[in-house]
Amino acid sequence: xxxxxxxxxxxxxxxxxxxxxxxxxxxxxxxxxxxxxxxxxxxxxxxxxxxxxxxxxxxxxxxxxxxxxxxxxxxxxxxxxxxxxxxxxxxxxxxxxxxxxxxxxxxxxxxxxxxxxxxxxxxxxxxxxxxxxxxxxxxxxxxxxxxxxxxxxxxxxxxxxxxxxxxxxxxxxxxxxxxxxxxxxxxxxxxxxxxxxxxxxxxxxxxxxxxxxxxxxxxxxxxxxxxxxxxxxxxxxxxxxxxxxxxxxxxxxxxxxxxxxxxxxxxxxxxxxxxxxxxxxxxxxxxxxxxxxxxxxxxxxxxxxxxxxxxxxxxxxxxxxxxxxxxxxxxxxxxxxxxxxxxxxxxxx
Amino acid sequence: xxxxxxxxxxxxxxxxxxxxxxxxxxxxxxxxxxxxxxxxxxxxxxxxxxxxxxxxxxxxxxxxxxxxxxxxxxxxxxxxxxxxxxxxxxxxxxxxxxxxxxxxxxxxxxxxxxxxxxxxxxxxxxxxxxxxxxxxxxxxxxxxxxxxxxxxxxxxxxxxxxxxxxxxxxxxxxxxxxxxxxxxxxxxxxxxxxxxxxxxxxxxxxxxxxxxxxxxxxxxxxxxxxxxxxxxxxxxxxxxxxxxxxxxxxxxxxxxxxxxxxxxxxxxxxxxxxxxxxxxxxxxxxxxxxxxxxxxxxxxxxxxxxxxxxxxxxxxxxxxxxxxxxxxxxxxxxxxxxxxxxxxxxxxx
Numbered sequence: 001x002x003x004x005x006x007x008x009x010x011x012x013x014x015x016x017x018x019x020x021x022x023x024x025x026x027x028x029x030x031x032x033x034x035x036x037x038x039x040x041x042x043x044x045x046x047x048x049x050x051x052x053x054x055x056x057x058x059x060x061x062x063x064x065x066x067x068x069x070x071x072x073x074x075x076x077x078x079x080x081x082x083x084x085x086x087x088x089x090x091x092x093x094x095x096x097x098x099x100x101x102x103x104x105x106x107x108x109x110x111x112x113x114x115x116x117x118x119x120x121x122x123x124x125x126x127x128x129x130x131x132x133x134x135x136x137x138x139x140x141x142x143x144x145x146x147x148x149x150x151x152x153x154x155x156x157x158x159x160x161x162x163x164x165x166x167x168x169x170x171x172x173x174x175x176x177x178x179x180x181x182x183x184x185x186x187x188x189x190x191x192x193x194x195x196x197x198x199x200x201x202x203x204x205x206x207x208x209x210x211x212x213x214x215x216x217x218x219x220x221x222x223x224x225x226x227x228x229x230x231x232x233x234x235x236x237x238x239x240x241x242x243x244x245x246x247x248x249x250x251x252x253x254x255x256x257x258x259x260x261x262x263x264x265x266x267x268x269x270x271x272x273x274x275x276x277x278x279x280x281x282x283x284x285x286x287x288x289x290x291x292x293x294x295x296x297x298x299x300x301x302x303x304x305x306x307x308x309x310x311x312x313x314x315x316x317x318x319x320x321x322x323x324x325x326x327x328x329x330x331x332x333x334x335x336x337x338x339x340x341x342x343x344x345x346x347x348x349x
Numbered sequence: 350x351x352x353x354x355x356x357x358x359x360x361x362x363x364x365x366x367x368x369x370x371x372x373x374x375x376x377x378x379x380x381x382x383x384x385x386x387x388x389x390x391x392x393x394x395x396x397x398x399x400x401x402x403x404x405x406x407x408x409x410x411x412x413x414x415x416x417x418x419x420x421x422x423x424x425x426x427x428x429x430x431x432x433x434x435x436x437x438x439x440x441x442x443x444x445x446x447x448x449x450x451x452x453x454x455x456x457x458x459x460x461x462x463x464x465x466x467x468x469x470x471x472x473x474x475x476x477x478x479x480x481x482x483x484x485x486x487x488x489x490x491x492x493x494x495x496x497x498x499x500x501x502x503x504x505x506x507x508x509x510x511x512x513x514x515x516x517x518x519x520x521x522x523x524x525x526x527x528x529x530x531x532x533x534x535x536x537x538x539x540x541x542x543x544x545x546x547x548x549x550x551x552x553x554x555x556x557x558x559x560x561x562x563x564x565x566x567x568x569x570x571x572x573x574x575x576x577x578x579x580x581x582x583x584x585x586x587x588x589x590x591x592x593x594x595x596x597x598x599x600x601x602x603x604x605x606x607x608x609x610x611x612x613x614x615x616x617x618x619x620x621x622x623x624x625x626x627x628x629x630x631x632x633x634x635x636x637x638x639x640x641x642x643x644x645x646x647x648x649x650x651x652x653x654x655x656x657x658x659x660x661x662x663x664x665x666x667x668x669x670x671x672x673x674x675x676x677x678x679x680x681x682x683x684x685x686x687x688x689x690x691x692x693x694x695x696x697x698x
C-alpha cells in the first residue's frame with residue numbers, strides 16, 4: 001500500500017501535500033496529558049510501549065495528520081549508554097554525571113550493546129506497526145533520533161544550556177575528545193536507527209536541535225559529517241526508507257555545505273524564509289516546513305501563512321509542517337485548522 | 350581630537366582596525382567583580398555613577414580596547430517607566446508586573462518624563478567624559494540602548510524566555526497592543542539616547558538581542574522600523590554621532606529589508622559568515638564583528654579566527670569585535686591576546 005507521506009518524501013506526485021507537526025503528540029492535547037498522568041511522568045511514558053504507542057496514535061484522529069511520529073525522547077540513547085538521566089520538573093533533562101574526559105567516555109557502553117538496550121522503543125514501534133496496519137489507512141510511521149552533536153551537548157553540559165560554553169570550550173581546546181564522543185554516539189545512532197527500521201518505521205527523522213550553537217565554519221566538522229555518515233550507513237541497507245534531516249537555525253549557511261548528504265528531505269525551521277530554502281536546496285531535497293508555531297495562536301494568521309507557503313512551494317517536493325514543535329498552550333482546534341488548511345490549499349483540483 | 354573608533358564608524362581610513370568587545374566590562378575581570386561586590390549587586394552598580402564609570406574604564410587599561418562602553422543595563426528604561434525590576438540570582442531579570450493590556454501600558458510613564466528619570470546614567474556619562482578627556486588618549490565612549498522589541502519581550506514576559514510565547518501570542522492575536530507598547534518604548538528610547546549624547550557619548554549602539562525571535566516576514570513591522578525611527582530622530586539632530594545597529598540572529602534575512610536605515614555600522618553576530626555580511630551589507634554599512642566568543646577559550650583558535658576575518662574585511666570599513674558578549678569564564682590573558690591580535694593583523698605597514 002502506498003503511503004502519501006512516504007511518496008512525498010521520495011518526491012513523487014501526491015493528491016495533496018501531506019502534513020504533520022513536530023511534537024504533535026504533546027502537551028497541547030488533553031488526551032496526551034491524561035495518559036502521561038497515568039504513566040506517572042515523561043520518562044515512564046517513554047519506557048511504556050503500550051502507552052507510548054497510544055499517545056503516538058492520538059493526533060491521527062484528533063488532528064488529522066498524515067504521519068505518526070514515534071513517541072520517545074532523544075536522550076534515551078545516552079541514558080542506555082550508561083549515563084544517569086532524569087527529568088527535573090520545570091528544569092528539563094539532567095545527567096548527574098556529565099562527560100569531562102576520555103575516561104568518562106570509556107566507561108560508557110557503545111555500539112550494538114547500547115543500541116540493543118533500547119528494547120522499549122522497538123516494542124513501541126512493533127505495536128504501532130500492528131495498530132497502523134489494522135487501521136488500514138495510509139498513515140506513515142516516523143522514527144527518529146537526535147543528532148550526535150545535539151546529544152553530545154547534553155552529555156557534556158549535563159543539562160540544557162544557553163551558552164554551550166562547556167562543550168564549546170571542549171570544541172576549541174580539546175577537539176579530539178569531542179570527536180571521540182561524537183564518533184561513539186554516531187555508532188550507537190546508526191544501529192539504533194537500523195533497529196527502528198527493522199521494527200517497522202517507514203521514515204527516519206534526525207533532529208539537530210542545537211545546530212545553531214556551532215559557528216558556520218565548524219558545523220560540518222562537528223555535526224553534519226556525522227549525520228551524513230549515519231545516512232550513508234542506513235541508505236546502503238535500506239535505500240527505500242526516506243531520511244529527513246532537520247538542523248535548526250542554520251539558515252546563515254544553508255547555501256554552503258548542507259548540499260551534500262544522503263538525505264531525502266530537509267526540514268526547514270521557521271527562521272528560514274521558505275523561498276530562500278527552495279532556491280538554495282529545493283533541487284537537492286524535498287523540503288519540509290515551516291510555519292512559525294506561534295502562528296497557531298491565531299486561525300487567521302495560520303491561514304495566511306499556509307497560503308503563503310503553498311504559493312512558494314506549489315504542489316510537489318514539499319511536506320507541510322511547523323518550523324519547530326507545537327507549544328503546550330495552543331488550542332487544539334487551531335491545530336486542527338492548520339492541518340485542514342494545508343490539505344485544502346494543496347489539494348489537486 | 351580625532352578618535353580612531355569614531356573615524357572607523359564613519360568609514361574613514363584608520364591606522365589599524367579598532368577593536369572592542371561586547372560585555373568587556375564584565376564578570377571575566379576580577380577587578381570588575383571587586384567593584385560589583387562593593388556595590389552590593391548588579392542593579393546597585395548601574396545606579397552608582399562613580400562605580401559604573403570605574404568598571405567602564407577598567408578594560409581600557411587591562412585589555413587595551415579602543416572604545417569604552419557605558420556600564421548599564423538595557424532594562425533601566427522599563428524600570429524608570431514604572432515597572433518593578435529586580436535581578437534574581439541565577440535567574441536573571443524579573444518584572445513582577447508584566448504588561449497584559451492597554452490599561453497596564455497606560456499606567457506606565459512615557460516620553461521625556463521617563464527619560465528624565467535616568468539621571469544616574471547621564472551622570473555616569475558626564476563622569477566618564479571628564480575621565481576620558483583627562484586621559485588624553487583617543488578612546489571613544491559608546492552609549493547604548495536595547496531595541497524596543499527586545500525591551501518589550503521582557504516587559505510582556507516578565508523575564509527572559511525560551512519560547513517568547515506570551516509576546517508572540519500578542520503579536521499574532523493582538524498586534525495593536527504590541528505596537529502601542531513598541532511605540533511608547535520608542536519615544537522614551539529616542540529621548541534617552543538624545544540625553545546620552547548631550548551628556549557626552551561619542552557613539553550610539555542599539556542592541557536587538559532577541560531579533561531572532563521574530564519570523565523573517567514580521568521583523569520589519571515589529572522591530573526594524575522602530576529602530577529606523579530612532580536613528581532618523583537622532584541623525585536629524587546629531588548627524589556626526591555614529592549609530593551602530595546590532596540585531597542578533599538575523600542572518601537568514603540579512604539581504605532583505607535590513608539594507609534601509611540611517612545606521613552607520615551593522616554589528617554582525619557570530620552565526621553570520623562575515624563574507625556573506627560583507628557581500629550583502631558591506632557597501633551600505635561599516636561592519637562590526639564577529640569572532641565566536643567561545644574561540645576565546647583558545648589563543649590558537651583566536652588567532653586563526655582574527656586572521657580569517659582580517660582576510661575577508663581588509664583594512665577598512667570594519668571594526669573588530671566578538672559576535673556576542675564575552676563569557677565570564679574566559680581567561681583575561683586570552684582577551685588581551687584577542688585585542689592585540691586584532692591590532693597586529695590590521696596595522697598598516
